[in-house]
Every structure is written in C-alpha cells, then in structure tokens.
Amino acid sequence: MRETFDGGCACGAVRFRLTSRPMFTHCCHCLDCQKQTGGAFAINALYETDRIDLLSGAPIVIDMPSPSGRGHEIHRCGHCQVALWSNYGRRSYLRFVRVATLDTPHAIAPDAHIFTRSKVPWVRLRDGQRAFDVFYDMKAEWPPESLARRAAASAVA
Numbered sequence: 001m002r003e004t005f006d007g008g009c010a011c012g013a014v015r016f017r018l019t020s021r022p023m024f025t026h027c028c029h030c031l032d033c034q035k036q037t038g039g040a041f042a043i044n045a046l047y048e049t050d051r052i053d054l055l056s057g058a059p060i061v062i063d064m065p066s067p068s069g070r071g072h073e074i075h076r077c078g079h080c081q082v083a084l085w086s087n088y089g090r091r092s093y094l095r096f097v098r099v100a101t102l103d104t105p106h107a108i109a110p111d112a113h114i115f116t117r118s119k120v121p122w123v124r125l126r127d128g129q130r131a132f133d134v135f136y137d138m139k140a141e142w143p144p145e146s147l148a149r150r151a152a153a154s155a156v157a
C-alpha cells in the first residue's frame with residue numbers, strides 16, 4: 001500500500017487525495033510566491049497529475065503571468081478561491097501541489113529551498129538544508145526513482 005495524503009480547500013468544496021509521496025518538494029522563496037501567498041514562501045510538492053484523485057468539487061483555472069513566459073496556471077476552489085496546485089510551464093502531466101492544503105500539512109517536508117536570493121532575511125534555514133540561489137540541476141538532486149517517475153509521466157503526456 002502506498003502512503004496517501006488527503007487535502008482540500010478552506011471551505012471544503014474541493015477535496016482531493018494524493019496517492020503516493022511526492023517526487024520532490026520545493027520550498028520556494030521567489031517574490032512571485034511571496035506575493036501570491038501573502039507569506040514568506042510556498043511549499044510545493046511535485047506530483048504526476050494522475051496521482052491527484054479529485055474526491056469532490058472542480059477547481060477553476062486562473063492564468064497567471066509568468067516571468068519565464070512559459071505560463072503558470074493556478075487551480076483554485078471556485079468558492080473560497082484557495083490555491084490547491086499549480087501547472088507551471090503548461091505541462092499537463094505535472095502538478096505543484098500546495099502542501100499547506102493537506103489535512104496533515106507538516107507530513108511532507110521540503111527537499112530543497114529554491115530562489116533563496118529573495119528569501120526574507122528573518123527565515124533561517126537549518127544547517128545542511130539543500131538551498132539554491134535560483135534553481136538546481138534536477139539530475140543531481142532528485143532521487144533516481146523520482147527521475148524515473150517524471151520520465152514515465154512525461155512520456156505518456
């Protein structure tokens with residue numbers, strides 16, 4: 001049995017289940033995440049789209065400007081507007097799930113901190129925590145089984 005994680009929006013209209021652990025999890029300190037969350041960072045768990053089971057509700061899709069120009073959609077509850085996950089770069093097979101929407105929001109910890117060049121100065125990272133000014137080399141940082149999962153998902157997309 002694979003470990004699963006249930007989550008949902010604030011009003012309860014959207015409920016979902018993640019059917020395994022994530023491939024990799026970012027704590028993103030970029031200024032866009034700070035603006036969009038109203039907080040110091042966003043915690044995004046990377047999942048194959050087909051490992052998100054929608055149990056109730058239907059998220060609405062909001063197009064966001066993206067500095068890369070490759071597109072960013074945020075999938076939100078249509079009622080309370082809480083952000084559930086993102087599609088960065090218009091990749092149908094890949095979702096960035098907001099870890100804070102899980103019923104057990106502390107069950108998934110970040111594997112890497114990214115965009116620490118814009119980290120708020122009063123957030124201190126643990127010694128030995130993997131942290132990157134901007135981004136990282138996926139082949140160097142991801143576990144082999146996660147690279148294999150991502151390759152398998154992108155192959156059928």
Ligand SMILES: [Zn+2]
Binds near residue numbers: 014082
């Ligand atoms: Zn809601």
Ligand SMILES: [Zn+2]
Binds near residue numbers: 029031032033034
């Ligand atoms: Zn970010």
